[in-house]
Amino acid sequence: xxxLLLEKQLKAVADLxxxxxxxxxxxxxxxxxxxxxxxxxxxxxxxQHLRKLKEAGIVxxxxxxxxxxxxxxxxxxxxMIGILQQIQPMGSCQCKTSCTN
Amino acid sequence: xxxLLLEKQLKAVADLxxxxxxxxxxxxxxxxxxxxxxxxxxxxxxxQHLRKLKEAGIVxxxxxxxxxxxxxxxxxxxxMIGILQQIQPMGSCQCKTSCTN
DNA sequence: TCATTATATAATAATTTACTTATATATAAA
DNA sequence: TTTATATATAAGTAAATTATTATATAATGA
Numbered sequence: 001x002x003x004l005l006l007e008k009q010l011k012a013v014a015d016l017x018x019x020x021x022x023x024x025x026x027x028x029x030x031x032x033x034x035x036x037x038x039x040x041x042x043x044x045x046x047x048q049h050l051r052k053l054k055e056a057g058i059v060x061x062x063x064x065x066x067x068x069x070x071x072x073x074x075x076x077x078x079x080m081i082g083i084l085q086q087i088q089p090m091g092s093c094q095c096k097t098s099c100t101n
Numbered sequence: 102x103x104x105l106l107l108e109k110q111l112k113a114v115a116d117l118x119x120x121x122x123x124x125x126x127x128x129x130x131x132x133x134x135x136x137x138x139x140x141x142x143x144x145x146x147x148x149q150h151l152r153k154l155k156e157a158g159i160v161x162x163x164x165x166x167x168x169x170x171x172x173x174x175x176x177x178x179x180x181m182i183g184i185l186q187q188i189q190p191m192g193s194c195q196c197k198t199s200c201t202n
Numbered sequence: 203t204c205a206t207t208a209t210a211t212a213a214t215a216a217t218t219t220a221c222t223t224a225t226a227t228a229t230a231a232a
Numbered sequence: 233t234t235t236a237t238a239t240a241t242a243a244g245t246a247a248a249t250t251a252t253t254a255t256a257t258a259a260t261g262a
Contacts, residue, residue, distance in 0.1 A: 001187040003124065007117045010184070014115035015220085016108045023104065032239060045221055047240055066229045066238045082183025083111070086102040116250085133209060146251055148210055167208045167259045204262085211256070218249070226241070232234080 001079060009079055012056035018049050024093035025059065029069040034093055102180060110180055113157035118142065119150050125194035126160065130170040135194055
């Protein structure tokens with residue numbers, strides 16, 4: 001893997017909040033509103049973290065009404081497969097509001 | 102792997118210069134003087150990068166006279182094994198001076 | 203001993219990153 | 233329509249990171 005691409009993916013995951021986002025998504029799709037509760041940071045901060053993960057090709061999203069559900073992309077790089085294996089899934093990230101759709 | 106520990110190791114490698122240091126060391130021991138040439142940054146900067154890698158348990162060193170040779174530690178964490186596999190070795194990091202010892 | 207060389211540490215400056223608040227956009231509902 | 237809600241983007245600020253220069257330490261050789 002090329003050094004610059006490697007750096008980009010590693011930088012994307014080298015942050016505790018983004019690790020938690022990934023930990024949540026190991027159980028499946030999660031909507032943004034729930035991430036805000038889990039991380040305890042502002043909604044724009046969550047949005048920016050998600051954008052980083054998306055730009056690194058690690059997550060993708062699906063729009064459901066006004067909500068947006070994020071999930072891990074299906075075909076990860078070998079690097080990310082290894083890293084994701086080391087991330088303990090986090091329960092209790094499921095939608096509590098009506099966004100389960 | 103615990104999220105905080107994971108973050109620490111990921112942060113240690115999420116930097117282009119440190120990726121290059123690791124790429125050099127894939128071929129074996131390298132002494133600090135050679136890293137300076139390869140990265141094109143100052144000697145103290147190299148020294149600080151090496152310290153971060155050492156503190157994360159990724160590299161270790163051996164003193165040879167006034168020189169110091171750095172190498173990858175033998176037993177890496179499963180996380181690091183996967184990451185190191187993705188780092189392309191970098192040739193031409195061998196000692197050009199008398200520090201081959 | 204004194205000068206030289208290799209590396210590490212300290213102090214500080216420059217850059218990057220990650221927040222915050224404010225605002226924009228888009229959908230849904232009244 | 234108008235209002236409310238979910239998310240994204242913009243702007244600004246705080247915090248963390250990475251560089252530099254200056255200095256310390258430790259080993260070698262004259």
